[in-house]
Each structure stands twice: as structure tokens, then as C-alpha cells.
Amino acid sequence: MKGLTELILKIGKVDRRWIFVVLAIVVFIPILVPIGMPIRATVTTKVVYDAIENLPPNSNVLVSIEYSPSTKPENHPMTISILRHLFKNNHKVFVTCLWPDGQFMAQDALKQVAEEEFGKVYGEDYVFLGFRPGGEAVVKGIVSNIRIVYTVDVYQTKIDEIPLMDGINNFKDFAFLFTCSAGYPGTVEWVQYAADPTGVPMSSGVTSIQVNEVMPYVQSGQMKGLLAGMPGAAEYEALLGQKGSATSGMDAQSIAHLVIVLFIILGNAAFFIERKRSRKY
């Protein structure tokens, strides 16, 4: 028992850089040698899937991209899966961005899914409107009159010359909104200035760190489900039956969590043992 106590105290005093090394190893190995842990969709992910699955054919769906390369591992698999789902069900997709870097993330996703996987025609099956600065002001602009905010698309083609934009004047012309967000401006602004005032249903995929902020909107019914971080993306890939980068990262994610929990337990144990000893003497 004394030996164990001394070991715990020793671990409690270890240079934190060794913990970084251990964490790097436990993340690295499962990426190289996948274990294939089972992935089961949570209720919030299933609700997003069902909301898109139940849309009437040829629905106009607005997809807004609000993330940058810094959160690509979490957000990008969500965008890819959602676009796959929308194009598989032959919906019309309109892509906007509230983040400047989002424009390149969206471009990358559209090239992969719309062009290479589904062979969709630009201007007829999807439109890429691009980035506009202004955060919530842009959202309000889209809600009242999208044609004032966007007079040209990302390729500088006039909106009036794009066939798919016929009849699209404001947010109510969309049947559904999906926003893939990593912060401000993002999901919260879409709920506050678009979905709540108009009643147009929306779902979102967010980074893990945002989940606590956004989840109340799901619980209250202001949003239809939520893709929560990399696990949410992996669950959506499982529902679609098409594995992607999120699924392959989940082994490393799960093992890293176990190791972190272990470190937290050991750290706390060392803290309490030390406190008990200092009181004793």
C-alpha cells in the first residue's frame, strides 16, 4: 500500500511534458493501427439525420459554413456528410459563409462531394454564394432580402443570371438550414436572427467546445438536433453508411479520453494524499 502511495505521489510530480508525450503516443498508435470501436448514433445526431431525410424532394436547403482550417478535423467531416446526404436525396443546395476561411472549406467540400462524387451541375443543383463580412447583420440581411447581401456569387456571376436563384428572395424561401459552426458568428446567430423569427427549421454541427452553449436550443426545440464535435460527425457517417475521417479518428479519441481520465484520477489522488500528509505533520 505504501509503495502504491509513493508511486501515485511520484506520478503527481512528474514533469507535464511526459504527459504530453504519453498523450501523443496514445493518439498516434490508434491512427496507425485502427481498432474499429463501435459507433452508435446519439439521439441528437439521429434527429439531424431524420430532419434531412424527411425533407420533401427538391427542397431548397441553405448550408452555412462558419469554420476555418483550425477546426477542420471536427467540422469538415460534418459538412462532407451533410452535403452527401443532401445531394443523395436530390435537394438544391445554397452555400453561404460567415467566416472568410469558411469559403475555402466550403469550396473544398463542394469540389469533393458535388463535383467528384455526385457530378452535380453548378447553378442548377447548387450555388456557392460565398463569404460576406458582418456576422449577424449578414444573417438579418439574408432573412429580409438575400439579393441585397448577395448580388454576385463567389465566382462573381450575377445572382440574376443563376437559374437556381430564381424565386429565392429571402430566408423563408428555404425549407431547411444547416450550419456548420466553430464559434462567432455561427449557430447562435442563425438561431437568434433567422430560425427563431421565421420558423424555418434548422440543424447544426458544432465543435465540441460549443456544445454546451448550443445544446439548450436543441432541448427547447429551437433547433432540430445537433452534431456534437468529431463524435457527432462519426455518428452521422455511420448513419449514412459511408465512413470518413471522423470515424477513423474515433479510436484515438476514445483511448485518449481514457488516458486523460486516468491522469485526472491520479492527479487528484496525489493531491489528496499530499494534503492529508501535510495536515498530519
Place this chain on the structure above:
Amino acid sequence: MSSTAILGAWIAVFLTFGIFSYLYKDNPFYKMAEHLFVGVSAGYWASIFFWTQIQPGLFGRLWPASEFSADSFWYKIYNGFSFFLPTVFPEGGIDKGHDMHLIYLIPFALGMMMLLSLIPKISWFARWGIAYTVGMAAGLRAYGFLNSNVIGQIKGTAANFADPNLPFWSLTSPSIFNSIVILVGTITGLLYFYFSKEHKGMLGKISKVGIYFLMISFGASFGFAVMGRISLLIGRFVDLIKYSGSQFHHATIWILVIMLIILGYDAYRNRGKNTPVSEDAVQ
């Protein structure tokens, strides 16, 4: 594989390891990556904002091609700009699908005022632009928060206890139990931040319950934060593994080895000297 893609991979690997090297201690690789990131981000954002908003949205509404007239005084000013900056002010007006809106001179003037903060003597002009921005943002956000975060949340979480279809027990769907938890958590959490009375007696006990709710919330936030950071680490590792392949000339392996040799040599040269490890690096 194009040479641009290979070069991009080598730069990405170098910057990734440069940032990671801070976990060992502050060093020139980290500094280089950090400064490059800040500089490139600022330049990139400035460029994107100019070409997506200021040029098409502001100048495009002040001098639209649809109303171009070479004889008008207004477009003679434009032609003057066009002489010096033909890329920003192309010949014949800016064709971005706008009509002329001279009211946009007001945001143009406010924007210029904000730039005047760079000149100390007349920097006070910037307050006008800032005052407008703050006022507009406050007005916009007040409505959004009141509508969605107050009214929407109350409407969405309030439960009719007399509803026979509402089950007493369910954790994943609306239930009487969930509604009671939300009610108790909201009231006790709010009372914890009530500082007009000392937290003693009944108020002390209630606010203590509030602390437990807050702790659970912070714990959930911490858990999600860890999950997010691990996801980003996975993303970087996936890229590093990809770039270690022969098509990228083993960029990951070469840069890792070179960086380890340089940092190792530096540590060997400074052995015995008490070089303090950055406190931030071990936090």
C-alpha cells in the same frame, strides 16, 4: 504530385512541429511559426474583407457600372481613382449588380474616421465610427438574446405538469423530472449570483445547490473542451502521417529529425545552465 503541393506539405509540417515544439520550451521554431501565423492571418483577413465587402459592397454601390457616365462630376472623381488603382476601380464603373446608393457615403466616412485613429492629433474621430458600431451591435444583439435566449428558452423548457401525456421520468425527451431539474437549476444558479444579501441560512443552502449545478456545467464544458482539443490533435497527426509518405519526400520524418537535432544540440550546449522552461509550456 505538383511541386506546389509538396512545398505546401513541407511548410505545413514545419509549422506544425514549430508550434508543437513550444510544449518542450519556448524556442525560435515556435516564434517563427507564431509570427508567421499572426502576420499571414492579418494580411489574409484584410484582403478578404476588402475584396468581398469594401470593393464590391461599398465602392460598387457608390460608383456602379450601371449608372456610369464619363461626363458626370461624380464619375470624374472615380476616373481619378481609377488612374491610380485600376484593379480596384476598373474602367467604366464597378459591375457587381448594384444600383447607385449615395447613402453609403455615411459608412464610408465612418470607416475613414476609424482609420484616423492612427493619427494621434485627430484620433478622436475614430470614436464616431466605434460609437456607431457599438450602438448597432448592442441593438441587434439585445433583440436576438431577448427573443431566443430568454423568451424562446422559457417557452421551450416550460412544462405543463397537468398534461397527462407528459411522462414523469425520461432523460432524453421532455418529462416532468427534466422540467423540475431545469427549474431548480435555473433558480438556484441565479440565486448564487445574487449578492445583495449575505449567503447565510436558507439563501446560503440554496446558493450551494446552485454551485453544484454550475460545477456540473463547468465539468461538461471541460469534457467537451478536452474532446475538441484531442480532435484537433488527431487532425494534425493524420496530416503528419500523410505527409510522411514518399510522394511528399518524407517531409514529416526529415523535419522532425532536423528539428530534434537542432533542439537537442541547443540543449547540449546549454547543459548545466539554468534555462527556465516557459511556465506556459507546462501549464
